[in-house]
Amino acid sequence: MDFKYDVIVIGAGHAGCEAAAAAANLGSKTVLITMDMNKIAQMSCNPAVGGIAKGQIVREIDALGGGMGIVTDKTAIQFRMLNRSKGPAMWSPRAQSDRAKFINEWRGILENTNNLDIWQDFVKQLIIKDGQVQGVISGMDVTFYAKTVVITTGTFLNGLMHIGKTQLRGGRIAEPASYGITEQLKEAGIATDRMKTGTPVRIDGRSVDFSMTEEQIGDFDFHKFSYMNHAPKTLCQLSCWTMYTNEQTHEVLRSGLVDSPLYNGQIQSIGPRYCPSIETKIVTFADKTQHQLFLEPEGETTQEYYLNGFSSSLPLDVQLNALKTIPAFRNVRIYRPGYAIEYDFFDPTQLKHNLESKIVKNLFFAGQVNGTTGYEEAAGQGLIAGINAHINCHGGDEFILNRDQAYIGVLIDDLVTKGVDEPYRMFTSRAEYRILLRQDDADMRLTEMSYKLGLAKQDRFDLLQTKKEEINRISEFAKNYSIKPQYINEGLEKLGTAPLKHGCKLIDLITRPQITLENIAELVPAFKEELDKTSDRKEEILEAVEILIKYEGYIQREKLIADKINRLEHIHIKGKFNYNEIHTLSTEARQKLCKIDPETIAQAGRIPGISPSDINILLVLLGR
Known part of the structure; x- marks a missing residue:
């Protein structure tokens, strides 16, 4: 049986939800294909949204008319504004959410969005003809034809989990991996590689001695994620709890390194620098006698807790014995151990700024498949991919955010210009214009342009x-x-x-x-x-x-500086040079300019390895 749509979105994680909702709300007939409708917008790792720089992204998503901010506010069990002791450019909202309610809230939004269908199945094949995607074939052999396809498959492409020497195939614990798409895209000429991420043990709160922890209470003021006029903090507000590892903990962890997939050669892929596993911490920071941990509730009524800071792929017995050396966990019981997961991603320098592939027309990529980590980074990409997928179907100018307009603009420009050599995570330090990209004014920056587009209502x-x-x-x-x-x-x-x-x-x-x-x-x-x-x-x-x-x-x-730089953003160079023939450029510059094929002089200047003298040569050749 065949179905016809404007937009197909593959995967209902945070990127997929935003992409599907955006395309449908703009008027495209859209289908969201997911393996499990009960895991829509699943918080695979920490049940928290926001944080340093990430919180700014969520406020931008909301200002543009996306769903993450509203869903987070409605399901929050703790809210905090981080970095209040610093200037407002650094203020970053963060919330703990009820994991189950977060899923239900997103599912309710999607099921009641006009122009949007949901299909529970997996995709085994893309339909690509003459360098252009035309649809997909599902596991049930159902064919979906569409003008555009958005891939938001997260960690599911050839996903492989590690707990010590035990290996489990899957995209998340107890969920199957997806096969076939990576191999097909390789044949189409799209470069791919493997990345690794991980998640910590889940703890039974009834077994924790909270008297041996320090309580971390949330804020109870007016702050929230969404700019919409709804009441925040409708659920019971809960505390998080902190504690520390000790030298005995580290000794137990070190004893298990011989069986660690990270150190015995079992895992070869690229792991995150800024959210390392506990075994990486004790090796990299061998002089430290303790590391702070955060025990965070998974929901309003559940006893399940997330141990932030204790991500691990060590064998189960090592993880458990190490936990028991921490006073609060001397009688600990767990729901499941931490694990590492390897998955396929695609080189994001092969994308345009609208997140469409340069190689396969009308094919968009968003989220962890682009080499990022984090719900917020994924959701921001998903929103932009969904908007531009709609535009590809119905015409109009590409919707692209500049670096002085949004952290989302910084994120996407970094990906398509610089690429990734580790899972990309947003930081305030990545943005040149932090005082312009504050969390308080995302609506002032973005809502009017989204309203003109038709997404913000x-x-x-x-x-x-x-x-x-x-x-x-x-x-x-x-x-x-x-x-x-x-x-x-x-x-x-x-x-x-x-x-x-x-x-x-x-x-x-x-x-x-x-x-x-x-x-x-x-x-x-x-x-x-x-x-x-x-x-x-x-x-x-x-x-x-x-x-x-x-x-x-x-x-x-900062506005004056941004205006000066933006002049270079308007000097378009795509298609104007054969870089291999410009021998006054350095060899590295020729190679990288050929690979990235930048749109503007400003983008060329942000490519790693391109020097100011290389930019001056291009300006001279342009007659500037």
Whole structure:
């Protein structure tokens, strides 16, 4: 039997859910093919969303009209804003979610999305003719024809799990791997390799001595992921718990290294540098006598806990004996051990910035198949792939985010320009324009462009407009309202800041570090009255105003830098050079420019190994 669609999405992980929902919401007839409808948006590793830089990505997904932020808010059992002691460019939201409720919430969204069908099956073959994908054939021998296909298969392509010397074929524990697609894409000329990731032991909370741990309580303020006007924290809020390994723990772990797949040659693939296994930690940081661990709840009612920091592929007995050396776990019982998993990924430099393959037309890739790690990185790619798959079907300009517009733009540009030599994880340090890419203003950056595209709906756009109006109203009042010393100095001294010698505008006081909008409003009744006019999102809006006022100089300076760089983004070079014939370029530059075939001068400058002199040569040849 045959079916016809505009967009086929293979795999219902975090990338697949966003891709399918985006394409369908934009009007494409879409089918999402998944092996198990009960594992849609499964949190394969930690049941947490966000974190350093990752939280910014989730807010961007939400600002664009994606689902991850809303689902996380509705299923959160703890929320924290990380890095509050630093500047707002570093603030990063993070939430623990109820794993089961997260799945149910996403499934409910997808099953009630117009233009979207779900098919429970696996894909065994792509239909590729004349360098263009035309559909897929499922395990049940059902043929799906489509104008575009999005591959979001995560760790399932030729997945192989390791627990000591035991090897299990599968994409996740107790779930089968997928075969055939990698081999077919190799034949089509797409380069592939293997990566490795891992996950920790799952612990029965009834066996934990919590008196030997330190409690980590979440935040209970207004912050959440979604900009939509819904109530956050509807579930019971739970604590996380911290503890440390010790020298005895490390001794037990070292005794098992001979049987570790990471050190006995069993695993040859590329592993993550920034989320290493516990056995990698004790080898790499041999001088450290302890490593911090985080015990995190898997749900509102379950006794299952995730031991963050104890990812491992060591034999079961080694993992268990090592845990028992930690006082909180001396009587520990577990649901299952940690394991490592190897899987296929595809070189992302073979993609365009819209995540379409340069080799097979109308074929898109998103998520871990592009060499990334993390739910948030996957979801961000999935959203962009889904949008562009729709555009490929119905026409229009490619939807591409620049590096000064979004962390998602940084992520995709890094992938397609630099490639990966280890699982890619987003950090704030990867972004040149961190003060422009704050978590508080993702809606100000992205919602209007998504609304014009048709993904962000009217209610979201109206909320943005209201927020802009409120911010402008309060900012203008602060710029124009005059303060006289005799009315304010006593209050300023109580706040620990210097008294005025002469009058000034209110905005000049707000720039002082000791001053907040709320404490200065107590000294200036007219300003308090102005703040009280604010809508029911008062805290969010006041935070935005305060950041814009206090950091205006930094923001403007970074905008100027971004504008200068963006001039190079508009100098297009794709198809204008035969790089092999430009012998004034270095050999490395010729090789890498041929491989990447950059769209612009700016992208060429970001390719590792391309020097400023190489860029100058290209500019001279362009007549610049």
